[in-house]
Amino acid sequence: MEYIDDSFEAVIGLEVHTQLLTRTKMFCSCSNKFGQKPNSLVCPVCLALPGSLPVINEGAVKLAVKAALALNLNINKKSLFARKNYFYPDLPKGYQISQYHDPISSNGFLIININGTDKKIRINRLHIEEDAGKLIHAGDKSYVDLNRAGTPLVEIVSEPDLRSAQEAVSYLKELRDILVYLEVSDGNMEEGSFRCDANVSVRKGGTGKLGTRTEVKNVNSFKFVERAIEYEINRQISAIINGGYVMQETRLFDSKTGKTESMRSKEEAHDYRYFEEPDLPPLILSDEFVENIRNSFSEADLPSVKRKKYIKEYSLTPPDAEVLTQDRKVAYFFEKCIEINKSKGFNINEKQIANWIINDLLFYFRNSAFISKFLKNALKSPHGIDIFKDRFTVISSPPRPNLMYDAENIGELIEAAGPSAYSYLPDIFKVDNRENEKKIITKTIMSPENFLKLILEVEKGSINKNTGKEILGDMLLPAPGKEISKGMLLPYKTVEEIIKKNNLAQVSDEKSIEVLIKDVFEENPKELNDLISGKDKLTGFFIGEVMKKTKGKANPKTVNELLRKYIASYKRTGGN
């Protein structure tokens, strides 16, 4: 990134809010779920009815401690809840319960990797708070949906140790990966369950004094974080070199213009009138509580550790290792494949397995035609509509009830959902080593073993690569008309079944290929002449022509061998 004046240095700190993956809300027993009917997940507490009182969700505290430990933070055995007071229709109590003076954890760090070099980014604190509801504007009316009100959140505040937009994004990605891996957060930026505000200031390189900072809000994707910070850095530098100054203020990023706009100045800033929450006693954590959590996960579960392992042990490239570790489920799927590959003696190269996952398997989940087909099939199952209804509500936002039930409009829904659509698919990668889930896994998803068998078929040459990819798509599709149940993936088909049914086995018998080669030679006399007179490059052309005739079913290796044999004999005989 080039700045207008590169004698300036940027100083950036990030405040990240992430929703916790708890079963219930932070201070009541309402379900903590996304995409439900508006105001269907509410109770006296999260509606802030008179007389209601908050009760701390222990599950949320556990997740917060887990995240804090993974981020090397000190756990404060005694922490306090505080009220942050302000009026807004999505804030039912008129205050948010948060932590202020004594957070649950403080003083940690995260290592990020910038162009092969490790850099330590200090984390000031991680504290617990609750989310607000949502406003939905339609025409001249505004509606309040309080399903989200009271969702558990942690806020993670970094020190101003980041020096560029790229560093900020790298910190954010690393943080997100860790939280997703530990199943603390789903890390979904588009849905707003993982959000970021950036504090940005600039200073002349080498000076110790910090410049006036602005807080940039509304950056809900990695790309926007990068663009917003870059814009803000340049805006500040140009203000200073033009003789102006930077005002302390909150600015809003507009993703359409790529610019930040002033939202409110320091003078207009809220006075939140923080004070200790009198409805909640201090939160006291026992050593045992913290140790149990510490022992519940291992370093090896963290994405950075996995990445290093993949690069070292399986010779993967850093970008490939990165893709595989972005989603914990994908990583587990990969590891499961490696394990089975070994135990069953398949002997497939690990790199090859990684390639299949990255290029082929993940391809389907980002392919809207596939997703569309997937959802259509799923809808034809007896309970398909019920199962996918919730997901469609999310995709179509604002909800359009008629659309939800109309399978024909899925394409439109997916378009509305954008690239996040794939997250509404059931868990293809639900490979978990927990005992109680083993049954579900073996019964309901494309098993790693089947996936490996497919790769093996291609390696053996009984089907070609393209056919293999096609088969993979079919293996992932739900079988229409079959009963499916909530939360589970649909019954898969085996490689053998699909090959047999679609007659996709390669044409390997030499006789029929020889016939085809002769046909091709006759149809292309000029190219044949050129080939015989020494233009070896044309071999590829003839292979392609033969493949076309077999609709890709011929084994390319066989075609290649036979072709070369014929050409050799033609050369000898001069075409007769």
Place this chain on the structure above:
Amino acid sequence: MQPLYELTIHELNGLLKKKEIKSVDITKSYIDRIKKIDPVINSYLSIDPERAMDDAKMADTVIEKTSDGDFPELTGIPLSIKDIYLMKDTKTTCASKILENFNSPYDSTVIKKLKENNFVFLGKTNMDEFAMGSSTENSAFKITKNPWDTSRVPGGSSGGSAAGVSAGLCAGSFGTDTGGSIRQPASLCGVVGLKPTYGIISRYGIIAFSSSLDQAGPIAKDVLDCAILLKSVAGYDKNDHTSRKFEIKDYPELVRKAGKSIIKGLKIGFPVEFFSEGLEKDVYKKIMDVKELFKDLGAQTIDISLPDTSYSIAAYYVIATSEASSNLERYDGIRYGYRFIDDKNKTGDLNELFVNSRTKGFGKEVKRRIMLGTFALSAGYYDAYYKKASLVRKLIIKNYKDAFNKVDMIAGPTSPTAAFLIGEKMIDPLSMYLSDIYTISINLAYLPAMSIPVGITGENSSSASKLPVGMQIIAPWLAEDKMLCVAKVIEDTVGFAEKYKPPLHESFFDEGKGRTADMADRSANIK
């Protein structure tokens, strides 16, 4: 035979056990009494005679089915409830316009427990709006009169409950006490009121004024009734994080057993700070009489000091108003309650909606306290006010701890004066705040305390008003059992209930006298 509405809970329970009467008889007696007297007293904000009779029939069925009178003591007993408790399908207004039409969708824990005891629900009682006040004059709906002199206030904020118990409009009642709101009206109305240790009665479903000070408690005709009411609702509640796990004692049983001998050798402390300037002469005399009585019973009376008492009012008003300013933010006109819509000026401005709804929905005193609290919590003022007040609170807790190292129980006046005239203190909020000067520090220290009637003012004068005087007994944390027992002995020795009755009991509401009472009201209001 005495009319049923004059009997205590334990007396009624005795008759129910013996199957001499039915709950429907008791309930009918109260409903008739309410119809006759409440139009003047204004104890209730809402009554539901039909529901009460249904409750009574239900209770009678339960009594019928149980052998040996083995049913909860509150079964079939008609109670009133301060309009600050949420009770499913009843209006809960907190005496505020902002909640005028608010229907509770759920039961508070106290109500839930009372229902499990098969109590009879008579209605919701008047109070100062959001429990802010000491005279019940801050109600948005009506002014409750003191049954001993209808030109005077019943005290507050649980004034409707205290007046109701005193006038025989309910067998007992539940109020709340943030700075004296149970004890002061009990004192002014000549009944017994108890504020328990913070955290032993769940606050869930009770509209919050100041979360760290609010505590529910009973108002009753005598000490034993108080013990019965306390036992029926006390206990840990998982819905209230500030509620305590503790051993609930059999308070009624202990009170029944308490004889004069328990006073012997007890050290009773009388804080010098509670006998300072502003204490009415007759009140002082009555408390001194009880001090002598303690000595006669063999107690050791000791003058003690609670040196930081003078800061308690200031600390209290900072903490209570700060918490209130935040607790009352939820009344914003968005989800429920009063919303101001200006049809002529439809701007759709959000701020206007908030400001207008709250400006028009809240009364004067509530707004005054919201502003005080908002100021105290503001950036730059927090340290000087809220933080300092919290430090004072710690000092006051220490004062009491030190005192309880020397004495077993503390006693003194509940209120510096007997009931004052309606309108007398409304013009000067500070003088109103001072009427809680002896009760406030107890809330700051989370302690239990109760008020029992010990005498009457103006006994030697024919012209002076005859008004009840209450004595406050303060106990260490969770020592409700001992406090109730001491109170019981004093009650028996003084014999207040046998000697004095509010004039209402003597055919006050015969046509002529009823009108006199009305006239007295009007003159008070003009003043």
